[in-house]
Amino acid sequence: MIETDVIVVGSGPAGSSAAKHAALGGAKVILMDKKSEIGSPKRCAEGVSIQGLEKLGIEPSPRWVTQEIQGVRIQTPDGTDTWLTKDEVKLPEAGYILERKVFDKHMAMDAARAGAEIRIKTLVTGIEKIENGYLVFTESMGKEEVFKCKVLIAADGPEGHIARWAGLRPAAKAKEMESGVQYEMCNVEFEKPGVIEFYLGSCAPGGYVWIFPKGDDIANVGLAILPHKAEKTAIEYLDDFVAKSPYLKNAQAVEINVGGDPVGGMTKKLYDDNILVCGDAAGQVNPLTGGGIISGMTGGMCAGQVAAQAIKEDCSKKFLKQYDEMAHAELDHEIKRYKKVQEYLLTLSDEELNEIAHAFEGETFEKISTTEIVKKLIKLSPKALLKLGKFI
Numbered sequence: 001m002i003e004t005d006v007i008v009v010g011s012g013p014a015g016s017s018a019a020k021h022a023a024l025g026g027a028k029v030i031l032m033d034k035k036s037e038i039g040s041p042k043r044c045a046e047g048v049s050i051q052g053l054e055k056l057g058i059e060p061s062p063r064w065v066t067q068e069i070q071g072v073r074i075q076t077p078d079g080t081d082t083w084l085t086k087d088e089v090k091l092p093e094a095g096y097i098l099e100r101k102v103f104d105k106h107m108a109m110d111a112a113r114a115g116a117e118i119r120i121k122t123l124v125t126g127i128e129k130i131e132n133g134y135l136v137f138t139e140s141m142g143k144e145e146v147f148k149c150k151v152l153i154a155a156d157g158p159e160g161h162i163a164r165w166a167g168l169r170p171a172a173k174a175k176e177m178e179s180g181v182q183y184e185m186c187n188v189e190f191e192k193p194g195v196i197e198f199y200l201g202s203c204a205p206g207g208y209v210w211i212f213p214k215g216d217d218i219a220n221v222g223l224a225i226l227p228h229k230a231e232k233t234a235i236e237y238l239d240d241f242v243a244k245s246p247y248l249k250n251a252q253a254v255e256i257n258v259g260g261d262p263v264g265g266m267t268k269k270l271y272d273d274n275i276l277v278c279g280d281a282a283g284q285v286n287p288l289t290g291g292g293i294i295s296g297m298t299g300g301m302c303a304g305q306v307a308a309q310a311i312k313e314d315c316s317k318k319f320l321k322q323y324d325e326m327a328h329a330e331l332d333h334e335i336k337r338y339k340k341v342q343e344y345l346l347t348l349s350d351e352e353l354n355e356i357a358h359a360f361e362g363e364t365f366e367k368i369s370t371t372e373i374v375k376k377l378i379k380l381s382p383k384a385l386l387k388l389g390k391f392i
Ligand SMILES: Cc1cc2nc3c(=O)[nH]c(=O)nc-3n(C[C@H](O)[C@H](O)[C@H](O)COP(=O)(O)OP(=O)(O)OC[C@H]3O[C@@H](n4cnc5c(N)ncnc54)[C@H](O)[C@@H]3O)c2cc1C
Pocket: 009, 010, 011, 012, 013, 014, 015, 032, 033, 034, 035, 039, 043, 044, 045, 046, 047, 048, 093, 122, 123, 124, 125, 155, 156, 157, 158, 160, 161, 180, 181, 182, 222, 223, 224, 257, 258, 259, 260, 261, 278, 279, 280, 281, 285, 290, 291, 292, 293, 294, 296
């Protein structure tokens, strides 16, 4: 049996961040992932905010930034466009388009450089609570092994089992799990280069369609839907969009990505004796955009820091509660605000979205933050006031 202080399951952005900060705090850490190549396949449109990376102290690298965002296009169902330039916009997930396959590997390398041991192609098949810790059962290349740790960090993504095995509630109810599908395509045409595009309305019920440019003629073209709001499958909506879009008439897919995105907000209980949950597994996702890289890494950072301290002091839930407080202090404000906007958008018909876009035509923005947009929306629509009055 291999003994360590902290085991992190999942080397996505949240897990690598947790492993890095636990190691920096002096803990002996093992980071495990079932994948043979960290970051691959990606399940992501790869948008990330510059401020988010800055807050985490991560220097952007040309190795994993494919495109700096130059602006935003928002199109409503009747084809009305709202264009915002990079200087006007301060929206989440607007900054860089990453190459997640490279980014995720680099975040794991950061964890390794901080002292964490990495075990790739290692599937966690079960866990067992013991006094003062957990046993973690793994299978790797046909070999079964048992590990023992004092703190287990579940960063095993949207469909992760670890939290449930430990008796904690899973992150997302089925109703709050968006179903995402995306093609990475070449031969994509852009009206303006470097602009991320959002298409709202019945083209993606409960979510939106995106075209995120990755340099040259390459883009992630995808959508997320809430299945209970939809009449077709996510891939059917995407194929319909691709067939109709003039910008994609010559586009060819070189990759397809599918995945769930938990947009219901943070899980009520993120910890118990000897265990912490972070990232998508904990619902640390922006409910409006579905973005979870920065929020998951923030949750991971908090989990890693608390785990390292717990190793020195106390690994009971009494001590680990600190993680819950930290994660809520860091993320609650944003997640709760964006949940309100998401719920409001869900009430709008195609016609209402068009009306709002028309009302915005001719409006000038000096700087756009979500709060500014909501303020203007409230001025324009009494329905928005009712739903979003307490947002600002
Ligand atoms: C279609 C789509 C588009 C998206 N676009 C964006 C975007 O543009 N911007 C953004 O910020 N977010 C986006 N997201 C969300 C983002 O991808 C996630 O929030 C983010 O990856 C969460 O990171 P994580 O580390 O919590 O989980 P993950 O990245 O899912 O990592 C979990 C890891 O755990 C491993 N694992 C799971 N179970 C086990 C096990 N039993 N044993 C060993 N390893 C295990 C998996 O192999 C995986 O590597 C998108 C999501 C989808 C589905």
